[in-house]
Amino acid sequence: MVDYDGNTGLSGDELDGLESFLLFESGLLHPMELETLDGFLTAIIVGPEIVKPAEWLAWVWDTSGNGASPKFQSAEEESRITGIVMRLMKLIVVQLQEEPDEYRPLPDRIDYADVDSARRAARAWSVGFMLGVRVWSSSWTPLLKNEMAASTTVIIGVVAGMFRESLQIDEEKEYKFWYSVPDAVLDIREFWVKRML
Structure with missing residues (x-):
């Protein structure tokens, strides 16, 4: 269950419906999971450049980068699904701008059945964020070349499992970075x- 109240304009049922569409109804081979989507959108929001929806939506539908598109049953379904994605993005923007001290990534707003599920969700979110960094990596160069600032992406990369071999840590230790x-x-x-100032 997603911990959103009525003031967000986005219900848990809507997010469940979005994930169901992406994973089971869209006909896509490599769509984003809900947590991956939240991480990906967060990277775009806090990142250095404005990315047009047409550009980043292509990655939501196909994380392999091959440009596959979902099979919508109607124009109404397309509008509903893309509308939920856009509202999720707006919700993240509002959280970061208006209540940054209360900001929580999506996996921290969901009640998972067990620790393993929560750990997988955190990893999926982090994979999504790092995908957002990788796709627009040239714009992220100033941060990545700044040792202190780059440590922020290292933290997220650790949770994503990117440094498991080099750091010789297991999933449990990775999760502590979450x-x-x-x-x-x-x-x-x-x-x-x-x-930008």
Whole structure:
């Protein structure tokens, strides 16, 4: 169950419906999971450039980058599904702009059945965020070349499993870094905001 109240304009049922469409009804081979989508959108929001929806939606439908598109049953279904995605993005924007101290990634707003499920969700979110960094990596170069600032993406990359071999850590230890992810997101956002001043 997603911990959203009535003021967000986005219900848990809508998010469940979005995930059901992506994974089971869209005909897509490599769609994003809900947590991956939230991480991906967060990277775009806090990142250095404005990315057009047509560009990033292509990755939502097909994480392999091959440009596959979903099979919508009608124009109404297309409008409903893309509308939920856009509202999720708006919700993240509002959280980060209006209540940054209360910001929580989607996996922290869902009641999972067990720790393993929560750990997989955190990893999926982090994979989505790092995909957002990788796809537009040239724009992220100033942060990635700044040792202190780059440590923020390293934290998220660890949870994503990107450093498992080099750091010789297991999934349980990776998950411990998850608790530092909200602050890392805020630090990334602050880095780019300061550069734009």
